[in-house]
Amino acid sequence: MPTNARVRFERFLDKNDFSMGISDTDITLTADKWTELGSFQVPAQQEIAFGVGNTSEGGVDSRRTATIKLYSGVSQTTNGKLRLAYSDANGVSVQPIQEDLLANWSAGVKLGEVTKLRVREDSYLKVFVNSDTAHLIDFSTTSNQVDIPTTTYML
Numbered sequence: 001m002p003t004n005a006r007v008r009f010e011r012f013l014d015k016n017d018f019s020m021g022i023s024d025t026d027i028t029l030t031a032d033k034w035t036e037l038g039s040f041q042v043p044a045q046q047e048i049a050f051g052v053g054n055t056s057e058g059g060v061d062s063r064r065t066a067t068i069k070l071y072s073g074v075s076q077t078t079n080g081k082l083r084l085a086y087s088d089a090n091g092v093s094v095q096p097i098q099e100d101l102l103a104n105w106s107a108g109v110k111l112g113e114v115t116k117l118r119v120r121e122d123s124y125l126k127v128f129v130n131s132d133t134a135h136l137i138d139f140s141t142t143s144n145q146v147d148i149p150t151t152t153y154m155l
Helices: 102-107
Strands: 007-014 027-029 034-041 046-050 064-072 075-077 080-087 094-101 109-111 124-131 135-137 145-154
Touching (some): 064 102, 094 109, 102 109, 124 145
Antiparallel strands (some): 007 145, 034 124, 064 075, 064 109, 080 094, 080 124
16 A cells, blocks of 8 residues: 655554543453454544564664553453454444454554554554453543553554
């Protein structure tokens, strides 16, 4: 997806960017089913990719760490998987980008940019969870943490 980006910069999106802040609606997870936790709509005249940096052949690692910690009441939810995905503006086409065990996301997952794989304005960056058990993700707790590195291209 070639672009003529005027500016390229790195930034972290947090739980408020994905509508997972303390005033947002709690999400009920169903066991063994992918559930959308939150999404971020790409602003006008931008393209955004999950991740920052890469690992070079020389061993230099410029990737940044994504951390996601989710709580059900007072206990942290670590059973299941977490997936980052891109979606078109209508939500018809959803493309997984990164998936790992939820416990690993709590400790931090290195997230490099997948070259030339990003979404344009009005599309979405999405976060999904597939839990081993049914329970509630309590967005009213301040313990929840969502820090996802992204690369933004201003067109």
